[in-house]
Structure formats: structure tokens, C-alpha cells
Amino acid sequence: MSDHEKLSSVEKSQVAVLETDTYSEGGSGTPLSLPEPTEHERTTLRRVLEHPKWYVYFICLIEFSERASYYGTGDRLNNFIQQPLPAGGNGAGAPAHGAAGDSATAGALGMGLQTATALNLLLTFLAYCFPLVTGYIADRYWSRMRMLWIGVFVGIISHVIFIIGALPPVLGNGQAALAPCVIGIITLAIATSFVKPVLLPTLLSQYPHETDVVRTLASGERVLVDRDASLQRMTMTFYWSINIGSFLSVATSYAARDIGYWLAFLIPLILYLIMPAVLLVLGRYLRDEPPSGRSMLADCCKVLRVCFERGWWRRYRSGDFWNYARPSRLRQAGRAGWRRKGAGGFYAESLVQDTRVTLSASAIFLYYVIYNINDGGIGSIMNSQTASLTSNGVPNDLISNFNPLCIIVFMPVLDHVLYPVLRKMRWNFKPVYRIFCGFMIAALASAVGAIIQTVIYNTSPCGRYATECDKGVSPVSMWVVAVEYALTGLSECLAMTTGYEIAFERSPAHMKSFVMALFLFTSALSAALGEIVTPSLVDPHLVIPFGVLAGLGAFMAFVFLWRYWSLDKTMELERAERRALEAEEGAMPAITSVRSYVSGAEDVDHPEGLEHVLSVTSAAVVKDHK
Structure with missing residues (x-):
């Protein structure tokens, strides 16, 4: 492979990465007007990163608060639903203290693995399905700040419902707590859907430049402010804050284990209240793009309707599928509008490009469906493994926190050590490589899960019926499951952060929330697929799901690598085409x-x-x- 093939044009001259501030010297939020680099400057100037204003990263504090409350609650639902109320416990879900309770787990409803998996998948499905609606509303009708405030109020209601359902008098009435649990799941999903699709687009839209720009430092050196690298840094910081919040789930794990579920659900509510406080302070600083007031989705459907007119297959085979729908081509054909009959006017020339890129990005997102299952397992299956192993008094659902812990550790290493080293070596670790490596590591995690499940069957007193064994647990330490979670954490550092970048970069200005929702929707599809296979998650066949997912994950990784080998060059071309079309329409x-x-x-x-x-x-x- 030649050096030219290894390096994209945005990384050919990478020598060092510094932070800079391209805002006006007076400290206002208005960026300086800086020139775009010439082709010669792109290959010769040293590249630096943009240094955002201090308040921009307060958006990450909002995400930290939302994720801390979401995972602090969601991670406890596995045991809350699956395990029964411990005998001799305090009635709030905590097992008895002392030697008798060292290997016991917290529980409440006692409805088994399949029900726990189904309800957990319901939360995931709704939380990542509703954003298709809320993302559309944010782009067309409501501002992003308004969406955030609605999400805050619904989230507070949700957490209060969870606390009520976990009070000892409610748990003492058998499965009476199931109703508030289900209502809490639905309202928590609604709150999440108002927050998740708009936060990252809000953060990245604060970046002041649409392209790479050239700036002269105080020393007199002319440098190139790298847009892609700057957005990558902002995205990785955002994802790092997600997992700082997720790691605080440790507190709710011990709260459920030692005190009870009412406290485990109260802590997320307290953390959630950080959000309104930050929004009150941050609202006057942020650039909140107004809604378009029109349906970009409906406009895209107009383009698709023209593209699929008679003869579309022939045009697709000849590479003329999208060009056929350009208004300039329709005018040349003598049409008075985008409709074949009648007028109706024409849509913007750039809309054809936006529609093509949005669909192309959505096709990439489909590869994440299998990845998401490898990343988090099918519902509660990994958590169920820890319940079948020796815990020595440690809450079994604590192990899941190794996922965010490893992301917290790996993310700075990648951002400040590995990526700079690769840049100095002039090796372009382009998006397709990062996603491929993330997919493969997640598949490896499932392979490790298959091995661990085999060991559980071989060492459990109940043999291949270890999940609900009443004779004891396997003598193997449950800490071995931490390997699975550590691998999934590393995979997210590569695959998920790059997916977020693609969702933002390859979406039109007034569809960023909706396209981000499309990316999040892959988690809903993964949850739906998990719901389908949930009835098969029974002993003695729990090794099979891990093995099948590992094989599928590796296969999809290689297909993705083959299909999108030149994705970085495609994205550069798309940006250039969009700028040209915007200039033409201007x-x-x-x-x-x-x-x-x-x-x-x-x-x-x-x-x-x-x-x-x-x-x-x-x-x-x-x-x-x-």
C-alpha cells in the first residue's frame, strides 16, 4: 500500500496536535473569520485542534447526569425483576447480612430470567425507538433546548415512580410492584428519547467552522485548524462523560445490596436533578439552532419518489439513479416541477445530495444491529452468568460496571497516546478501520462469554441447569465475567464513537437530530431481535447464543470492511459537494x-x-x- 493510499488529505501533514482558540479576542462567542486552506496548505501546514469555549463541555455534564440516572436505574432492573425477595432480608430487596447472605443477591419480583430479559429489552427498545419521533420533532417544530426541558420533567416523574414501586410496603404485596416498574420503564424511555437525539448534535454544532481553516498563531506560525480531529476530540469527550455517569451505577448496586431498592432508585433521581441546574446556567450561552419549520423527511420522500420513477433499475445500474432527480436535470427534460404532471415547483438541488448521503449513512447503521447485541449481550444473559458464579459478598450486578470503567481508562489512552502516535507515523487509522476493530473486539467478547458459560455448566452443582440452581453456585469467581465487559468497553471506544461522528457529519443541517435518532434506533432493532430469541435463553442451551453471536459479529465486521473500505474519501467528497451546492444555491x-x-x-x-x-x-x- 502506498503512502498516498495510507493517508487521506486531512492527515497527510500531521506532525503534532495542539489546542487553539479561534474565537475573537474579546471573548465573545463569535468566531473569527478565517480563510479556508489551499491544497498546498493542506499538505504543508501543521494541524491543530480547536479549543472550544469552557461552557461547551457543560453539555457533557448534562449527558453525565442523564446516563448516570439511566444506568443507575436500568442496571438494577435485572435483579429487581429476575430474583425473588430474599428470605430473611429487610423487605426492601436487600439480602440478610452475615455469612448466610454473602452469596445471596438482591431481588424483588422473582419473575425469572426470561421476564427480566424481556422487560430490560423493552426499556432499550423504547428508549431508542421513540427518538425517531422526538428527533423529527426537534428538527421541524421545537428547539433542542425545549426538547431537553421536556425530557427533564418526564425523567423526574419516571424516577419518582420507580421509588414508589420499590418501597417495602409495595414489595410486600407480591408482584404489585410490577405495575409501577413497567410504567417507570415506559416513562424513562420517553425521557431518554427527548434527550439523547439532541445532546450530541447540540455539542458538535457549537464548533465554529464548517471546514478546515487557517489561523496565524501569536508566534507568527500559520497552522491548519483540523475540523475532523476537533470533532473527534469533542465526540470522545462526550462519550467519556457517558461512561463516567454509567460507572456511578456502582453506588446503586451496593445500595440495593445493603439497604434496598428504594435507595437504589433514589440515587439516580438525585443525580438527574443536576440536569435542570446545568440547563438554567447553560441556556444563555449555547447556540441553539431554530427548527426548520418544514419537513425535511417529506422533502427527502419527494426526491425518492422521483428517483423511483419508471426505469429506476436501469438508471441504478448505469450510476444515474440520483442525478436523474436533480432539479437541473428535470428542467432540462422540460418538466415544470418535481411531479410528472402539473407544476408543484422544485426542491433544492442540494436536497438530492442530502437524501443520498442520509440513506448511505443509514445503511452503515444497519451493521450496528448485530454489534449492539455482541456489545451488551441479549438482555440479562451476562448478568445471569454472574449470579451462577461465586461472588464472595460482592453484588453480582456490580461486574457490569467494568464496561464504563474500561471506557473511562481506554478513551484517554486512545485520544492522547495511540492516535497521536499513529498520526506521527503517518498511518491513517480511518473510520472504517476503527469500526472494524470495534466489531471484532465485540465478537471476541461473545466468544469469551461462550467459554465462561461452558465453564459454569462444567462446575455448577446443577450441571447444565445452573441458572436457577438451588444447590449453590459454581466455585469459579464471578470476576471472570469482567473480561467480557472490558472487551465490550474497548469495542465501544472504537465503534460507537466513530458511529456518532458519522451520524453527525453525514447528515443535513436540519436533520441532524433525526439522523442521530436513526443511529440510536439500531439499539432498538437489536433489542427487538433479542426479544425474538429470548424464549431460547434457557438451560442447557445458553452456550449457543454466545457462539452464534460471535460468528455473526465477525462475519459482519469483514463485510463492513469490504463494503466501506474508502469511506473516508467518500465523506470528504460529500463535504466538498455539499459546500459547492450551498454556494450555488446562495x-x-x-x-x-x-x-x-x-x-x-x-x-x-x-x-x-x-x-x-x-x-x-x-x-x-x-x-x-x-
């Missing part, structure tokens, strides 16, 4: 004025001549901008 008002002055009418008898004028004007606009 020239339309001037062309309309000239056309009206010359002919006194809006109609043009010679569209070919208009296209020529637009091309010349577009080139002039781009040149003047540089």
Missing part, C-alpha cells in the same frame, strides 16, 4: 434579480443558459469566499 437570489431585471419575469425560456450562468456565478462565489 447565488440564486442574485441570479433571480438579474433575470427579473432583464426579462421582467421569473420564468426563463432557456434553462440551459441559466445553468451556465449559475455555474459561473457559483465559481465566483467560491473564489471570493476563499
Whole structure:
């Protein structure tokens, strides 16, 4: 492989990465007007990272609070639903203290593995399915800040419901706590759907430049401010904050184990109350893009309707599928609008490109369906493994916190050690490589799970019926399951952060929340698939799901690598095309004025001549901008 093939144009001159501030010297939130780099400057100037304003990262504090409360509650639901109320316990779900309770687990409803898995998957499915609706609403009707406030209020209600359902008098009435548990799951999913699709787009939209720019430092050195690397740093910081919040689930694990579930559900509520406090302070600083007021989704459907007109397969085979729907082509064909019959007007030229890129990004997201299952297991299956192993007094659901713990450790190592070293070696660890490695590591985690489940069957007093064994547990320490969670944590550092970047970068300006929701929706599809196979999660066949998922995960990783080998170059080309189309459409008002002055009418008898004028004007606009 040649050096040119190893390096994309955005990383050819990488020597060192520094942080800089390209905002005005007066400290206002308005960025300085900086020139775009020439091709020569792209390959010769040293690259630096943008240094965002201090308040931008307070968005990460909001995400920390939301994830801490979500996982602090959600991680406890496994034992809360699956395990029975401990005999001799305090009635709040905590087992008895002393030697008799050292290997016991906290519990409440005692409804078994399948029900616990089904309800946990319900939470995941709804939490990542509802954003399709809320993301659409955010882009068209409501501002992102309004969405966040609605999510905060619904979330507070949800956590209060969980606390009520975990009070000892409610748990003492058999399965009476099931109703508030289910209501809490639904309202928590709704709250999540109002927050998740808008937070990361809000963070990344605070970045002040649409492209790479050139800045002169105080020393007089001209440097290139790297947009991609800067957004990558912001995304990794955001994801790091997610897992700081997730790791605080440790506190609720011990609270359930030693005190009871009412305290385990109260702690997430307290953490959740950080969100309104931060929003009150942060609201006046953030640039909150107003909703478009129109349905970009409906506009995209117009493009698809034109694309799939008669003869679409022939155009697809010849590579003319998308070009056919361009308004310029439709005008050349003599059409008065995007509809075949009648007028109706034309959509923007750039909408064809936006539709194509959005669908292409959505196709990438489909590869995450199997990955998500490898990443988190099928429902409660990994948590069930820990309940079948020796705990020595440690809460069995504590082990799941090795996932966020490893992300907290690995993320700075990748960001400050591995990636800079690769850049100095002039090796482009491009997005497709990062996703492929993440997919493979997640598949390896499932393979390790199959091995651990085999060991459990071989060492349990009940043999291959270890999940609900009443004779004791396997003598093997449950800490071996931490290997599974550690591997999934490392895989997320590579695959998930890159997926977030792609969702933001490859989406139109007024569809970023919706496209982010599409990416999150893959988790809902994974949950739905998990629901389908839940009835098969019974002894003595629990090794099979791990093995099948490991094989599928590895297969999908190689298919992805083959299919998207040149994804980085494709994304660069898409950005260039979008800028060119935006510049061309920006020239339309001037062309309309000239056309009206010359002919006194809006109609043009010679569209070919208009296209020529637009091309010349577009080139002039781009040149003047540089």
C-alpha cells in the first residue's frame, strides 16, 4: 500500500496536535473569520485542534447526569425483576447480612430470567425507538433546548415512580410492584428519547467552522485548524462523560445490596436533578439552532419518489439513479416541477445530495444491529452468568460496571497516546478501520462469554441447569465475567464513537437530530431481535447464543470492511459537494434579480443558459469566499 493510499488529505501533514482558540479576542462567542486552506496548505501546514469555549463541555455534564440516572436505574432492573425477595432480608430487596447472605443477591419480583430479559429489552427498545419521533420533532417544530426541558420533567416523574414501586410496603404485596416498574420503564424511555437525539448534535454544532481553516498563531506560525480531529476530540469527550455517569451505577448496586431498592432508585433521581441546574446556567450561552419549520423527511420522500420513477433499475445500474432527480436535470427534460404532471415547483438541488448521503449513512447503521447485541449481550444473559458464579459478598450486578470503567481508562489512552502516535507515523487509522476493530473486539467478547458459560455448566452443582440452581453456585469467581465487559468497553471506544461522528457529519443541517435518532434506533432493532430469541435463553442451551453471536459479529465486521473500505474519501467528497451546492444555491437570489431585471419575469425560456450562468456565478462565489 502506498503512502498516498495510507493517508487521506486531512492527515497527510500531521506532525503534532495542539489546542487553539479561534474565537475573537474579546471573548465573545463569535468566531473569527478565517480563510479556508489551499491544497498546498493542506499538505504543508501543521494541524491543530480547536479549543472550544469552557461552557461547551457543560453539555457533557448534562449527558453525565442523564446516563448516570439511566444506568443507575436500568442496571438494577435485572435483579429487581429476575430474583425473588430474599428470605430473611429487610423487605426492601436487600439480602440478610452475615455469612448466610454473602452469596445471596438482591431481588424483588422473582419473575425469572426470561421476564427480566424481556422487560430490560423493552426499556432499550423504547428508549431508542421513540427518538425517531422526538428527533423529527426537534428538527421541524421545537428547539433542542425545549426538547431537553421536556425530557427533564418526564425523567423526574419516571424516577419518582420507580421509588414508589420499590418501597417495602409495595414489595410486600407480591408482584404489585410490577405495575409501577413497567410504567417507570415506559416513562424513562420517553425521557431518554427527548434527550439523547439532541445532546450530541447540540455539542458538535457549537464548533465554529464548517471546514478546515487557517489561523496565524501569536508566534507568527500559520497552522491548519483540523475540523475532523476537533470533532473527534469533542465526540470522545462526550462519550467519556457517558461512561463516567454509567460507572456511578456502582453506588446503586451496593445500595440495593445493603439497604434496598428504594435507595437504589433514589440515587439516580438525585443525580438527574443536576440536569435542570446545568440547563438554567447553560441556556444563555449555547447556540441553539431554530427548527426548520418544514419537513425535511417529506422533502427527502419527494426526491425518492422521483428517483423511483419508471426505469429506476436501469438508471441504478448505469450510476444515474440520483442525478436523474436533480432539479437541473428535470428542467432540462422540460418538466415544470418535481411531479410528472402539473407544476408543484422544485426542491433544492442540494436536497438530492442530502437524501443520498442520509440513506448511505443509514445503511452503515444497519451493521450496528448485530454489534449492539455482541456489545451488551441479549438482555440479562451476562448478568445471569454472574449470579451462577461465586461472588464472595460482592453484588453480582456490580461486574457490569467494568464496561464504563474500561471506557473511562481506554478513551484517554486512545485520544492522547495511540492516535497521536499513529498520526506521527503517518498511518491513517480511518473510520472504517476503527469500526472494524470495534466489531471484532465485540465478537471476541461473545466468544469469551461462550467459554465462561461452558465453564459454569462444567462446575455448577446443577450441571447444565445452573441458572436457577438451588444447590449453590459454581466455585469459579464471578470476576471472570469482567473480561467480557472490558472487551465490550474497548469495542465501544472504537465503534460507537466513530458511529456518532458519522451520524453527525453525514447528515443535513436540519436533520441532524433525526439522523442521530436513526443511529440510536439500531439499539432498538437489536433489542427487538433479542426479544425474538429470548424464549431460547434457557438451560442447557445458553452456550449457543454466545457462539452464534460471535460468528455473526465477525462475519459482519469483514463485510463492513469490504463494503466501506474508502469511506473516508467518500465523506470528504460529500463535504466538498455539499459546500459547492450551498454556494450555488446562495447565488440564486442574485441570479433571480438579474433575470427579473432583464426579462421582467421569473420564468426563463432557456434553462440551459441559466445553468451556465449559475455555474459561473457559483465559481465566483467560491473564489471570493476563499
